[in-house]
Structure formats: C-alpha cells, structure tokens
Amino acid sequence: MKKVTVNQLQADTYIDAPVYLDQKYILLSPETPITKELLDRLEKWNYEQVLTDGLPSDAPPASGGVNSEKSMLDQDIKDHEAEKQATEFFNTMVKKMDDIFSHFLDKGLIYHDNVIELAKEIMEELKQNKRFLLSVYIPERKDVHYVVPHAVKTAVFALAVADLLKLPPHKQIDLGTASLLHEIGMLRIPPTVYQHDRQLSEKERQTIIAHPVISYKILKEADFPPTVCIAVLEHHEYVNGTGYPRKLKGDDISLFGKIVGVASAYSAATSKRPFREGHDGHTSIMDLAKEMGKRYDERILRALVFTLSLYPIGTYVLMSNGARGVIVKTDPKEPKHPLVRLLVNENNTPYRDRPIVQPKDNDKVVIERPLTKSEVKALKQYIQQ
Numbered sequence: 001m002k003k004v005t006v007n008q009l010q011a012d013t014y015i016d017a018p019v020y021l022d023q024k025y026i027l028l029s030p031e032t033p034i035t036k037e038l039l040d041r042l043e044k045w046n047y048e049q050v051l052t053d054g055l056p057s058d059a060p061p062a063s064g065g066v067n068s069e070k071s072m073l074d075q076d077i078k079d080h081e082a083e084k085q086a087t088e089f090f091n092t093m094v095k096k097m098d099d100i101f102s103h104f105l106d107k108g109l110i111y112h113d114n115v116i117e118l119a120k121e122i123m124e125e126l127k128q129n130k131r132f133l134l135s136v137y138i139p140e141r142k143d144v145h146y147v148v149p150h151a152v153k154t155a156v157f158a159l160a161v162a163d164l165l166k167l168p169p170h171k172q173i174d175l176g177t178a179s180l181l182h183e184i185g186m187l188r189i190p191p192t193v194y195q196h197d198r199q200l201s202e203k204e205r206q207t208i209i210a211h212p213v214i215s216y217k218i219l220k221e222a223d224f225p226p227t228v229c230i231a232v233l234e235h236h237e238y239v240n241g242t243g244y245p246r247k248l249k250g251d252d253i254s255l256f257g258k259i260v261g262v263a264s265a266y267s268a269a270t271s272k273r274p275f276r277e278g279h280d281g282h283t284s285i286m287d288l289a290k291e292m293g294k295r296y297d298e299r300i301l302r303a304l305v306f307t308l309s310l311y312p313i314g315t316y317v318l319m320s321n322g323a324r325g326v327i328v329k330t331d332p333k334e335p336k337h338p339l340v341r342l343l344v345n346e347n348n349t350p351y352r353d354r355p356i357v358q359p360k361d362n363d364k365v366v367i368e369r370p371l372t373k374s375e376v377k378a379l380k381q382y383i384q385q
C-alpha cells in the first residue's frame, strides 16, 4: 500500500479504497467521507501519514463499496446459515444412528427401514448442501460411541463419491446402508481393547481385526442384501492384498467394499480420538493419496480427492506471497485449484472485502500449504480482534 501524508487529505472528499491507519486498523472505508474532525484528530494523535491503494474522489463509489460489502455480507450470512444447517443435519443423523445402534445393543435388532431412511436423507442433503456437509466440523462427543459419528461421516463421504461415479440411486442406498453399519461389529468389542495410546498386544490386534467379520455376521443374520454384507466384510481389504480378513487383491474386492474402505479411512483420519488429535482434511487426503494403488483403489481415491479437492473446504491456507485465507469452494473438475477466500494480505492486514480467488499453477500467487493448527488459532484470534 502507498503511504499518503495526512496533509494531502482534504475534508469532504473520499478515497476509493480502504484507508488504513497502520498495517492493521482501517481508518476509512470508500463510502465514508474524510471529515474535518477526522483530520483534526489525526493531527492531535501525531499521525503524519496513512496507508491506502486508493485515489482521492469527490463522491463515494456508486457501486462496489457499499454494494459489494452488502453482497459479501449476504454471502457470509448464507454461508453461515448453510454451515449451521449442515451441523444440525449431522447432529440429527448422529442421534438417529445412535438410536439404531442402541436398539441393536439392547434388543439385538436392526430395523432395515430406519437405516435405509438415513441413507436416503444423507443423499438428499448432499444434493442440497454438499459443500458444507463435506466440511462440517464435528467436535469430539463423549456422549456417543465413536463409531456413531464415524458411521455418519463415512456415509457422507461414500455417497459423495458414489454421486461422482454416477451410481444409480438404488445402489447408493445400499452403499449408504453399508457405510452406516460397517463398524457395527466394533460395538461387540470392549472399548478397553482399543481406547488407549499404547501399542496393541497381539491378542488385542486379533480381536480388533475380527470386526469386519463380526459386522458381516450381524448383517447377514439380519437379512441385509448380500452386496451390503460383502461391503462391510471387505472394508479393510487393500488392493495390494495386505488387508484383512481375506487378503483379497484388486478387483476381487467389491466396488462397495473399496468405497466404504476409502470413506472410512478418510473419516477416521479427520476424527479426534481419545488418544490422538484428528488431522486436517488436507493432511488426511495427502496421507491417503500416498497409498493410492497400494491400499486404495485408484479410481475410488481419485473420486474422493476430486470431491473434496486436495484442499478440502474449510482448510486454512498460506499463499505463496504470505497472504492467508480459507478454502470456500472446490471444483471437482480442478481438484488442485479450489477457491480461496483471502482473509489477510501479504502484509498481514485483514482484508475488508475478503476477495475470493482461484489460483492456478502458473499464477504469480499460488496456495503454498495448509496452516498448522497453531497458525489457524492465531489467525482466527487476529482477525476477530
């Protein structure tokens, strides 16, 4: 920004871009006139210069200033509403799933229709509010078993992948059902076996790796369709044959087994567990991508990456010029080039209009990396001041 001496400013005129007192504090917006009182105050405070990229003008901006601010505000309100709706939807799904699992634990029964209904509701919500549903932040919940939110998250990611692969609705319902129930076998394993941060004993490991088989048996006994039961059985099989329980390879693993496996792995990576923090979306997707063609089927993993983009929505990022922003939209056709809402510029000055950009590979400024947790915390505190 240019430095402008205070005695160059004239009362009753405007500057067509924000004027800053220093790198942080906005003094004037384009639609606010410079007043004599303001000039007197600046003199009194011993400010000799201000910072701006604007030029003097006799009138406030006809459009752009107030209007663009209003549309930005409208967008922020809409985004906030959509985010709230996604969180409420997710919490409702968790409650319903908790009821289904509790009923199973109490009575040994699973009502197919209730699970199918949930899968359909998620498919519908993905149509309405995909962007926010994929990025909804779920704090750790102590009141429900960890498999409950994990089941809902897995179903959301699996169904988003299925949508990209253009699976017909009846197949999506089966896939959603399998995703919601794939860890049901874990409910039969005592939490003391897995809720700790020490290394598992061989006996504990054997107990845990039995869970796909337990899930399969439960669903088979409850007469779920074979494709659902098989998907649940195969969600820990890896395409290179190192998974379990049957060490299946490549296309011997069912399509649903592969999708539930990838969706479940992504959900687990981004979730907080009692013994570790959840990773951010970018780190999780990069960790999964390392296993492309080894653990995970390339086509399915690519579909997930395309759906979420390499930088999932809500990821805070550092730009190559030092500016920082947050991913607000992803483009399935261009997963490497999501849209970034800039929050602070290269001089660490908060943006007033928070522009949205879509940096491409050859642009002067590109996304450099996601911010670390402590950087995100510091940024949020800084811009809320």
Ligand SMILES: [Fe+2]
Pocket (backbone or CB within 6 Å): 182, 183, 211, 212, 235, 236, 264
């Ligand atoms: Fe599992």
